[in-house]
Amino acid sequence: MITIPYLTALTTYFSYGLLFAFGQLRDFFRKIIDWWSHNTLQGYAPICLGLEDFYIRRLYLRIQDCFNRPISSSPDAWFDVVERISYDNNKTLKRTTKVNRCLNLGSYNYLGFAAADEFCTPRAIESLKSFSASTCSCRVDGGTTKLHAELEECVANFVQKPAALVFGMGYVTNSAILPVLIGKGGLIISDSLNHNSIVNGARGSGATIRVFQHNIPSHLESVLREQIAEGQPRTHRPWKKIIVVVEGIYSMEGELCKLPEIVAICKKYKAYIYLDEAHSIGAVGKTGRGVCELLGVDTADVDVMMGTFTKSFGSCGGYIAGSKELIRYLKYNCPAHLYGTSVSPPAAQQIISSIKVILGEDGSSRGAQKLTRIRENSDFFRSELHKMGFEVLGDNNSPVMPIMLYNPAKIPAFSRECLKRNVAVVTVAFPATPLLLARARICISAAHTHEDLKRALEVISEVGDLVGVKYFPAEPKKPQPEEGRAKVE
Structure with a gap:
């Protein structure tokens, strides 16, 4: 607040x-x-x-x-x-x-991969020569190359999930996935400051939407209890599915999600967790694996992990990681996968290479x-x-x-x-x-x-x-010790 x-x-x-x-x-x-x-x-x-x-x-x-x-x-x-x-x-x-x-001071170039890199750039250029700038097709037609298969395996291993699915645009990853995961008779409980892509995805799903106060787990619990007790509007039947949607780092506030407390509440009430790590994946955690690593949360406790490649990885697109059953379902039902143009091959190679640098698989400690x-x-x-x-x-x-x-x-x-x-x-x-x-x-x-x-x-x-935007008094500067002067008695 x-x-x-x-x-x-x-x-x-x-x-x-x-x-x-x-x-x-x-x-x-x-x-x-x-x-x-x-x-x-x-x-x-x-x-x-x-x-x-x-x-x-x-x-x-x-x-x-x-x-x-x-x-x-x-x-x-x-x-x-x-x-x-x-x-x-x-x-x-x-x-x-x-x-x-x-x-x-404005770009999301968190790890510096958006500029020329000694490991990533030559490989991206080589992929441009081999695969061209675009597949000119959606994934299910002629838009899947060996780079896309390698990228999905690489992402799944990086976020420590069984499987992953990549998309050509980060915004669409949220707005197109949520309507596939839940629909009428379902309940989405969303943080009040979630990104617009989440808001639009939730609205497009047809599910009932409830909002909890930003990053306050106690209010999330009260909303969950109330909604479970009341059930669906008018009929009061039990909800078909409940999904709690939060972000790892909130892009307009810079705040970390209180993920351990939210995970505990969702476990208690049998609600699914959807975690948007657009600004946290690659940027935080000892090995760059995001808020789960930073806050000590087991990735097995997060049902749907979403992220983008436009920040820490210096590329474009987004991903969904989860169980093999979830990813198989999305491949058959998600319109962003079925009809959207696949990730550009050079962009896919850039992501693969940047992840290898982060993990030290390039043979250096630069990551x-x-x-x-x-x-x-x-x-x-x-x-x-x-x-x-x-x-x-x-x-x-x-x-x-x-x-x-x-x-x-x-x-x-x-x-x-x-x-x-x-x-x-x-x-x-x-x-x-x-x-x-x-x-x-x-x-x-x-x-x-x-x-x-x-x-x-x-x-x-x-x-x-x-x-005139300094709204608090500045802290007095501590005097710096003088060096190179002889002490005079």
Whole structure:
């Protein structure tokens, strides 16, 4: 639960209220002008309706230069950001030929595999020559190569499950799998801050959906007990199936799931567990095997393990791991497998190679070094942000660090001022977060050096003072011992 300072909440409400009032006033005059000039499509209903359209036109477009920034290099620790300019108050943006070399604090390149790698890149290039860039087919037709079979075996061994199934897109892995696992007469109990892909998958399943308070196992238990006692709506028959859906690391909060407590509750009430490890697999745990390894949970106690390859592995796609019976069922019934284009062969080879590096099967210790570095980088950066007085969400070990901004005017100010200083950050606002909880989301990589992080902290501290987002008093700096001076009596 995020507790917003009273004055901050008040000024944020006032800012949005002011923007809303002036926006509505401008819309009123626009309607008069359109009516006078007959500049409307007679007989056509508006395609875009509601406050969402109003938000996009009157709020989002004013700050759209802070989003969708094009880059012209690999998303390494530093990357090239293409400059954009606008001649019509940000309604449209035009790219220029100028690029700025910026410190990358926005990409999910947790282990640094998104850039050229001495082990992964040559093998990915070789697979491109052998298999081409795409299979041009779904898995059940001509889209399964020996790389896909090797990848599924590799993933199953890595997450310590009997079998796995891979998909061409991470988002689709959630949104297409849940409707296959459960339907009408079933119950999905979802964490209140689960990713949009989970929300859409749950809605598309036709099952009844109940939500428990974010990462609070006691509330999950009370919801489970209540729903089991009441049964299905109207008929009160027993539920055909109950699935509890949680994430390993919550992408907008940077918090670790309280998995041991949730597993114990699900065992007690005979509910299945669906674990989304998009941001945790490869990034946490002694050998990078995710929150189960980090928190000491037996993978046999998690029924469905989902993850993506777009973060720690520097590739694309997603996977589902579980029992052999589950994977066989999905192969016969999941539309994302039956009709979706299979993972690109070079992308599949990139995943296989990166897993081998993580496990040390490339003959080096680089994988272990990357895991150590991302853990040290994350904990150091989070600690320093706290000391500076920022309100930072999340837990230690997590490479995701949201810095709370709150006020709508501070969203573009923070982003633009950081970019001026050649530090690229991602700001997140409504509808990705609640209206009052805008934030800048920092993603740390093993590719960042200590000097990179110190540079980023200097810039963020400077911009934080300028914009006014240090909501807590900074810790006094400890005096450093002087070296190289003779003691004078």
